Amino acid sequence: MLVLRGLCRGLHLAGYFSASGTIILAATLLRRARLSGLKPLAWGGFALALVAGAGWFLLQTAYFAAARNWADILNAIPIVVQDTRFGALLLGRMAALLLAVLLFQAGWTRLAALLALGGVLAEAWLGHGGAMSGAEGEVLLASAVLHLAGAALWLGTLPVLLLALRRLPGAEAAWLARCFSPLGMACVIVLVGTAAVQFVLLIGGVGALFASAYGALAGAKILALGLLTGLAARNKFSLTPSLPGSGVALRRAVALEIVLGLAVLLAAGLLLQLEPPAMTGMAGM
Amino acid sequence: MKRFLPLLAALAPVPAFAHAFLKSAEPRVGAVVATPPAQLLLTYTEELAVPFCTVTVAGPNGAQVQAAKPQPVPGHENELAVKVRITAPGKYVVTWHALSQDTHKTQGRYSFTLSP
Numbered sequence: 001m002l003v004l005r006g007l008c009r010g011l012h013l014a015g016y017f018s019a020s021g022t023i024i025l026a027a028t029l030l031r032r033a034r035l036s037g038l039k040p041l042a043w044g045g046f047a048l049a050l051v052a053g054a055g056w057f058l059l060q061t062a063y064f065a066a067a068r069n070w071a072d073i074l075n076a077i078p079i080v081v082q083d084t085r086f087g088a089l090l091l092g093r094m095a096a097l098l099l100a101v102l103l104f105q106a107g108w109t110r111l112a113a114l115l116a117l118g119g120v121l122a123e124a125w126l127g128h129g130g131a132m133s134g135a136e137g138e139v140l141l142a143s144a145v146l147h148l149a150g151a152a153l154w155l156g157t158l159p160v161l162l163l164a165l166r167r168l169p170g171a172e173a174a175w176l177a178r179c180f181s182p183l184g185m186a187c188v189i190v191l192v193g194t195a196a197v198q199f200v201l202l203i204g205g206v207g208a209l210f211a212s213a214y215g216a217l218a219g220a221k222i223l224a225l226g227l228l229t230g231l232a233a234r235n236k237f238s239l240t241p242s243l244p245g246s247g248v249a250l251r252r253a254v255a256l257e258i259v260l261g262l263a264v265l266l267a268a269g270l271l272l273q274l275e276p277p278a279m280t281g282m283a284g285m
Numbered sequence: 286m287k288r289f290l291p292l293l294a295a296l297a298p299v300p301a302f303a304h305a306f307l308k309s310a311e312p313r314v315g316a317v318v319a320t321p322p323a324q325l326l327l328t329y330t331e332e333l334a335v336p337f338c339t340v341t342v343a344g345p346n347g348a349q350v351q352a353a354k355p356q357p358v359p360g361h362e363n364e365l366a367v368k369v370r371i372t373a374p375g376k377y378v379v380t381w382h383a384l385s386q387d388t389h390k391t392q393g394r395y396s397f398t399l400s401p
């Protein structure tokens with residue numbers, strides 16, 4: 001159940017990020033491009049976020065209520081919606097994304113992009129920082145907001161980037177890739193920096209990476225992030241400058257980044273279900 | 286890489302109070318009180334989803350003495366109030382299960398003693 005809940009959460013984030021990333025790129029770098037397939041891609045991301053989000057909602061409700069059957073879950077749903085931040089945030093964020101995709105469909109791209117970004121960032125309030133008061137809570141919350149922004153702007157825009165690299169004419173694709181790589185680099189720096197903050201506050205020492213499931217998953221995430229960074233660096237310094245000749249290799253690299261990015265999000269979903277090692281041993285008091 | 290490990294380890298561990306753990310209680314954890322309290326107040330390190338929190342209080346003879354489910358404390362999202370019916374002197378064991386607004390569950394147990 002814990003694993004399934006984590007996977008649903010990761011898939012929900014992946015769908016949410018890709019829908020948001022598609023709309024955001026359409027509102028910025030792709031504003032003047034004549035590119036088909038953007039709207040289906042945004043709707044696809046929305047559908048994934050919705051289905052995985054529904055699964056996450058049910059599993060989380062079952063966990064909250066310690067439910068033994070469907071009746072327990074059904075009874076708990078109104079309480080989860082009304083009295084938990086989880087329920088309010090998930091419903092609110094899905095409503096925001098639905099509205100964003102509808103606005104995007106209608107041509108209000110910038111407003112849609114803002115709304116989708118707001119929905120991405122709101123997820124931060126479900127983390128430890130959001131529930132904690134005091135300076136430490138604020139630092140964690142701020143770092144979670146930045147982490148989500150970096151992840152959504154980078155991982156979320158990869159599917160639409162791949163679509164654009166496939167379909168746009170060579171010169172336009174090369175221009176897009178050149179504009180995209182500094183954005184990717186900036187996101188990597190933000191992701192690594194905010195991950196370090198979480199590492200210090202939630203994991204503690206390097207030894208904990210090897211001593212707990214939480215640490216092992218976090219370690220896997222760091223490793224995948226390292227691989228992603230390597231791929232992004234290769235894109236920036238080697239493949240992008242030699243476009244359009246390196247077009248096929250670049251598209252393959254972006255496809256690989258998408259797969260790795262999805263793995264990172266699934267690991268993140270699982271990680272969020274587990275207990276950070278800095279906490280273990282405190283349970284009694 | 287090996288060289289950086291001690292450096293990283295030195296940056297570490299600042300234990301964070303992630304998840305809802307008991308920060309303080311009224312009557313205090315382990316306290317000996319002279320007058321029976323009408324309610325217990327439990328304060329946590331994180332904000333709580335109160336409908337999914339439970340608190341049971343077992344008296345000296347093992348019988349449960351909590352009068353109702355834990356109630357929210359308006360304006361203090363990290364607190365629980367539990368009405369109790371306490372008369373007999375002796376040791377009272379409080380067992381709590383908390384759901385934090387961060388979606389994580391925690392549990393714990395402590396006691397206090399009534400000695401008029």
Ligand SMILES: [Cu+2]
Pocket residue numbers: 128303304305385387389
């Ligand atoms: Cu927690």
